[in-house]
Amino acid sequence: MKTFVTGASGNVGFPLIRYLHQAHVEIKAGSTDPVALGTRLPVEVECVDFDFLNQESYDAALHDVDRVFLMRPPHLGNPNQLYPFIDAMVERGIGFVVFLSLMGIEKNPVPPHAKIEKYIRASGLNHAFVRPGFFMQNVSGVHAWEICRNDEILIPAGRAKTSFVDAEDVALAASMILQDPLCHAKKAYTITGPRSLDYDDIATLLSEVTGRTVTYRKPGFSTYRNHMLKVRKLDRTYVDVTIALYFMTRLNTASKVTGDFERLCGKTATDFEDFVIRNKGKFEKSPE
Numbered sequence: 001m002k003t004f005v006t007g008a009s010g011n012v013g014f015p016l017i018r019y020l021h022q023a024h025v026e027i028k029a030g031s032t033d034p035v036a037l038g039t040r041l042p043v044e045v046e047c048v049d050f051d052f053l054n055q056e057s058y059d060a061a062l063h064d065v066d067r068v069f070l071m072r073p074p075h076l077g078n079p080n081q082l083y084p085f086i087d088a089m090v091e092r093g094i095g096f097v098v099f100l101s102l103m104g105i106e107k108n109p110v111p112p113h114a115k116i117e118k119y120i121r122a123s124g125l126n127h128a129f130v131r132p133g134f135f136m137q138n139v140s141g142v143h144a145w146e147i148c149r150n151d152e153i154l155i156p157a158g159r160a161k162t163s164f165v166d167a168e169d170v171a172l173a174a175s176m177i178l179q180d181p182l183c184h185a186k187k188a189y190t191i192t193g194p195r196s197l198d199y200d201d202i203a204t205l206l207s208e209v210t211g212r213t214v215t216y217r218k219p220g221f222s223t224y225r226n227h228m229l230k231v232r233k234l235d236r237t238y239v240d241v242t243i244a245l246y247f248m249t250r251l252n253t254a255s256k257v258t259g260d261f262e263r264l265c266g267k268t269a270t271d272f273e274d275f276v277i278r279n280k281g282k283f284e285k286s287p288e
């Protein structure tokens, strides 16, 4: 029997494949572009065409599978878009589902993850929730654009602190949970990095590692929204969900540091400084 990994090309799904493979777990990986995924993956794994919005893709995805790593693609802002797949897992008797949720969701009904958690609980599926803080990969990914071009961090989080976590650590935690359903059934884990930093701290770390002066000017929501929509031309739903998340961050909901990663994985979570050094190439200066 196999573990089906949704979002296998994503921040958590991609390293999760590696960790499950190392643990000799049989894996099936889902992507809307399985050929591209197969060429990117460092290990040989069955890759299938999978789209939450195409129910015809569910059969091949769930055939011969007993565990599922479930993530919500960031641009699917409506929880209803995941319900048909959750129903399909129930119909096919999937034994254990690990859902990639969000830190603090137990007290915040606004992000789609809250309704998805509720739906999974009500479905009767055996499950566990992984609730990470903000990924360090947001800074080296979507937000590297402004850092590389303008030496600026353009994130509307004010002075708030965030307990950034390396998505690789989230993947390692998810792989430990997926391998032991008996131990983790109906539990929720808040996975964070080892310390809380504000974006001035991140600018200082980036300046030290890159040798340039990276600044953080505390942009407001409208500056951020205009830039992300008009200059970056990012998806409107995605941008609006991120604004809601940065609004919550300003209310100090993203700063908690927990010991869940260390308890699950037996080691300290990655520090932001080590992450920046490891990913220095992603912050190289690019032309205007």
Ligand SMILES: NC(=O)c1ccc[n+]([C@@H]2O[C@H](COP(=O)([O-])OP(=O)(O)OC[C@H]3O[C@@H](n4cnc5c(N)ncnc54)[C@H](OP(=O)(O)O)[C@@H]3O)[C@@H](O)[C@H]2O)c1
Residues within 6 Å of the ligand: 006, 007, 008, 009, 010, 011, 012, 013, 030, 031, 032, 033, 037, 050, 051, 052, 053, 071, 072, 073, 074, 100, 101, 102, 103, 131, 132, 133, 134, 135, 136, 138
């Ligand atoms: N980023 C954070 O800081 C953070 C923190 C806590 C929780 N989370 C949550 O973690 C989840 C993942 O976030 P992320 O930012 O790390 O994103 P990500 O993994 O980069 O997400 C993109 C993934 O979604 C897949 N995907 C896109 N459209 C799809 C579709 N229609 N059907 C199936 N798969 C589809 C993509 O696969 P293909 O393109 O290969 O199909 C890709 O693997 C989100 O729910 C987010 O809210 C994120």
